[in-house]
Each structure stands twice: as structure tokens, then as C-alpha cells.
Amino acid sequence: AETMPPKLIAHTGMDAMTHAIEAYVSTLHCNYTDAVALHAIKMIHQYLKKSYDGCMEARAAMHDAQCLAGMAFSNALLGIVHSMAHKTGAAYSTSHIIHGCANAMYLPKVIKFNAKDEAAAKRYAEIAEHIGLAGNSTEELVDSLIAELRSMNDKLNIPQSIQNYGAGGVKAETSIIDETEFLDKLPEVAANAITDACTGSNPRIPSQEEMEQLLKACYYDLAVDF
Template sequence: MAYSTFSIPKQVIHGNNALEFLSTLEGKRASIVTGGHSMKRFGFLDEAKTQLEKAGMEVQIIDGVEPDPSITTCKAGGAKMAEFQPDWIIALGGGSPMDAAKVMWVYYEHPGYDFMELVRFNFPPLRTKAKLICIPSTSGTASEITAFSVITDTDNHIKYPLVSPQIVPDVAILDDRIPAKMPPLITAQTGMDVMTHAIEAYVSTAADDYTDPLALHAIQLVFEYLETAVKEPTNMVARQKMHDASTMAGMAFSNCSLGIVHSMAHKIGGEFHLTHGEANALMLPYIIQFNKKATSKYARLEGILGIDNLEHAIWNLNARIGLTKTIQEGTNTVIKEKDFLAVLDRMSERAEADACTLTNPRKPSVEDIKNIYKAAYYGKDVNF
């Protein structure tokens, strides 16, 4: 039996006002990578900058990272860092700026590196110039804790999951105040991303005694606290529990990978810009139906949770937090039938080839994936 590894950031700083940790860093310069305007609007960007300045650092702001960050954005950010020469890279925001910062880091330390080598998981050595801190604004992607980054080829409409222990952040800072600013829809979408991470990690073919407890507890926390976090945005207990669940699920899946929920969500997200967490929420119950024929771990999970049917429990949770049961009835991203069918073959082929497919508990064919997509679009049970 081959040996396994378990990698997480060297430090996880968590709790109220955890941003203050930035004032303890040593270095001359820091680059903050962030997305749109929410971190600035809520004062967290300025607070992070102030804490870094207390540490005696000059601060560069690289903002405007788009949802589903592109290869172009990552290369441009790396070039800006190469001019500034930071000792620390600080990613502040949702999964997009954190994922982008990881790849900007590559292009800062290794300008001109072939992106397709990253797709093949051939990463160059990092930390020759800078270290990375990730500060999540959402309780969802867990990029602050993982060896993963998802980057989009906008020309070809492909999302690439990149994986390497080189891009596990050096420090994760979990400040409960930040996700408390998320609106209900984003709380729901990112919360179901946590659920999907945890369930896929639990049934992964690479799961082990280190990842299972983290995945299991994250699942329990999401079932218990997500609806409250969506409906009571200022409930700090629910916010803290969801933030912790996100990180624990990330610790699990970063070390045992995921499955075809993510493979399929990556591809439909790349085609239609369907929010990743919502794509996961839509696909997850149908893929549980598909996978149940290959593993007993869903039944074990149902026993632990005290429920009869996991996929029905997830559909019920989705309904309570404002997410639909099918792709066709989606209201947050409308995908017309003719558009869906036009790219179905391409999505299915690309999903089958996605890296996350390798650890799915049941090996799917391209035709299987196509039929699961159709089941999720039209709301049909997966019984093949």
C-alpha cells in the first residue's frame, strides 16, 4: 500500500478580530489580492492594510479579480508582484481572489511558466520570494486551507482544477466578522459548497482515518447551522460554525480530493457561469444516487446523521435556503434547454477527464455523466 500525506497550513488563526495577526508579520512589502468592492465597502481591505502597515510594511493592492479568475488575470497579477517584490502575498475575499493569488504567486516567482504544466500538476518550487496568507470572506471554498486552485480558460470555456502541495497557504486567517457580511444567497451557495466538499471527501476513494472525522463533522455542522446562517445573517454562532465547517471540509478534501460533483460543476460553471456552490448544490443529490451503487459510506453517513435518505435531505435543505432542485428551474442563473443541450456532449467529455473524477467512488463513463447532467436538468432520478 502506498503511503499518504496530510498537508494543511502551518498556522490557522481563527476567531473574532483574527485580522490583527497581520500586524505581527515580519517583512518589507506585502501585496493584497482581492476581488470586487465588498472587502473595501465593509472596511476589511483598509483594516488589513492598516495591520500590515503596523508591521512596518509597504502595501500593494491588486484588486478586481473576477469571479472564475482567468489565466490572464493570474499572469497579470504575477507581473505586478514582480515589479513590487512582496515578501507576503495576502489573499482577501472569496474563493476567486484566493485561487487567483495562488497562481499569481507562481507567475511572480516563475515568470513565463507554462500554464499547461500547472494543469498537469507540475508546479515549480515556491517560497523563494514570498509566502502566502489567505483570508476567506465566505464560508465555502476553503481555498485558504487547500492545495487546490480553480482557474478558467476564458477562450475555451474550461475551468481547470490545479492541485499541488506547493500552493497550500502558509497561514489561514479565519475572522468570523468577515463572512457575517455575506448576503443570504451567497451564504446558501457557499454553504452548499462546504456540504459538497465534505460529502465528496467522505466517500472519496482516497479517504482515510485522517480525513473522515473532519469531513463528517463538517457535514454535521452544515446540516445544523447553514439554514440559520442564511435566515439569521447576524447570528454569529451560526457564522462561526459554518466558517469552521468550511475549513474542516477543506482540510479533508485537500488531502483526499473530491469526485464528479466537482468535475461536473466545474464544466457547467465554465460554460454558463453558474455559481460554483449552486452548481454543486444542484448536482450533489443526483450524483449521490449514482454513487450509492458503489459504496456503503452513504448508508453509514445516513446512520450517523439519523436520516433515511441523504439525497432527499439535501434537496429539502436546498429548498429551505432558496436553491432549486433542477438546473432547468434555476432562477439565479437561467440556462435555456437549447443552450444546455448544445454543449452537453462537450461538458460531459470534459467532466469525465476532470482531475476530480479520479477519486469518485464509482467510475463513470462519458455517457453516464451525460445522463446525470440530463437528470439534474429535468429532475429525473438517477437509477442506472
């Protein structure tokens, strides 16, 4: 871990954050997975940026956090952030979308989508409270969590959307994922994401139309209000 390049630290760290958050809201969560998921989220929130900046103590802490997140999702399973990351990863001819970077870009959009489910919204709000975010209602806490994750992406030089996805997963003015190809393949990629193994434990199962809308929101950084 001492010699890991910062970009890899950013992508693997946000992958672990996605593991823990998806495990916490998974339909298969339990007392055992909740405990390790929440603690992993708290540790990643505290240590990822410091690890990215080169602090070796933070890198050691991130080892533990990533293992805890792994313990959570290997028992509670994941959700559609991973379904989308799996199926967009190698779908395009111009470049691969790096897995951890894909998760970081898609997670805020999926949280907003899943928060239409009352039980999921409550659990996202619990995560926000656990890491000390502000909000006077469930909706405000969910939005605080989304804003904090986007802020983490910014600090880690991770793009917020596919339209700003540059070579190696760093922010760029022009995406290396061709827009025309993305739109051409949208129905097929959406259908594949819905049938991904991770979809079944997501708190809200999207229709074909909703999955296409979600993927477009991830390409263009659109608001998710459906």
C-alpha cells in the same frame, strides 16, 4: 461573515457540504479525512440554515465547518459533483452556473449514481446515520440522505435542477440556461467533466453516456436509475 448576503451563505455552505461528502466517499479517504469530513457534515447540517437566517453564532460555527471540510478534501480529494460543476460553470452563453449552487443541485443526483457502488453506498449510509436520519437498510439511508439534501436546498432557496436556475442561482420558473444550448453542448461538457481532475477519486467512474445522462438528470430533475 456578518455582512454576507444570504444567497452567498447558502451557496458556499452547500459547497462545503459537497466538499465533506465527496471527501468521505472518495477513493483516497483515510482515517484522518473521515474524522473531519463527518464532523463538518454534522456541523453544516446543524448550522447552515441558522446561519442563512442570520444567527451570528451559527455563522461562526460555519467558519469552522467549512475549514474542516477543506481539510478533508484537500487530503482526500473530491468527486464528480465537482467535475460537473467545474465544466458546466462557464459553458453557456446566457449565464454562469454559480459553483456552490451547481454543487447543491448536482450532489443528490451523483449520490444516487455513486450508490450503485457498494462501498460508496455504505459510506453514504454512515453519513445519514451520523446526522440522525432514518432508514432500515443501506438503500433507505442513502435515499434519506438525498431527501435531506434536497430539503436543505429548498430551505435555502436553491433550485433542484438547472431548468429552474434563475439569475444569481435562485429558484425560477424559467431557467436562464438555454435548453437548446445545454443539449447541443452536452457531449462536449460531459467529455470535459470526465477528464476533470476530480473524476479520478470518485467511487464510480462514469462512461460518456452515463455522464450525459447524469447531466440531463441535473437539467430536468430526472430520477437516476443507471
